[in-house]
Amino acid sequence: MNEEAVVSLIKDLTAKLSAVAEEFSGRVDRVEADDPAAPAVAVPDNLSRVKRLIAERRSRRRFLPAELFHEPAWDMLLALYVANEESQAMNVKSLVACADAPVTTSQRWIEHLAKLRLVTRVVDTVDRRRVEVSLSQTGIEAIEAYLAAHR
Structure with missing residues (x-):
């Protein structure tokens, strides 16, 4: 299977998963509307919500040009x-891959996020060429505040 076919399969799967998530969400809303006495449905945890956001963001490219x-x-x-x-x-390399942007653009954004104190960077003590990147406490709080505001 060539790389194009794999990318196409991943895009299709992402779109299908997004559709399933949307359908499930719609069914929960209808159940709640039909029976106000029904037990409360648990709000998805932040990790699930962020994964769904990522999948939704990637699925847009299936229907519209990526540069949008x-x-x-x-x-x-x-x-x-x-x-x-x-x-x-x-590490920086894996983070750049997630950004779906040129390496230099991604590296500039990592630098900017560090200046804003949203991320921290730590040089790997074993391989000094490798830099680990993580959300700072400020970054975690900002993402969680965003998620809380959009429940």
Whole structure:
């Protein structure tokens, strides 16, 4: 299977998952509207919400030109939030891949996010060429405040 076919399959899967999530959300809303005495449905946790945001953002490219949705900083913040919640390390190279932007553009955004104190960078003690990037406490609080405001 060539790379184009894999990318196409991933895009299709992302779109289908987004459609399933949307359908499920609509069903929950209808159940709540039909039966106000029904037990409260748990609000999805932040990690699930951020993963869904990432999937939705990627699925837009299936229907519209990718250059319409160029926000590497937001893509990086979302990816770093997931990495933080899953206790995973993320290096500059993997973060750049999440941004879907040229390396130099992504590196400038990482620098800017660090200046804003939304991310921290730590040089790997074993391989000094490798730099780990993570959300700072300020970054975590900002993402969680955003999520709370959009419940």
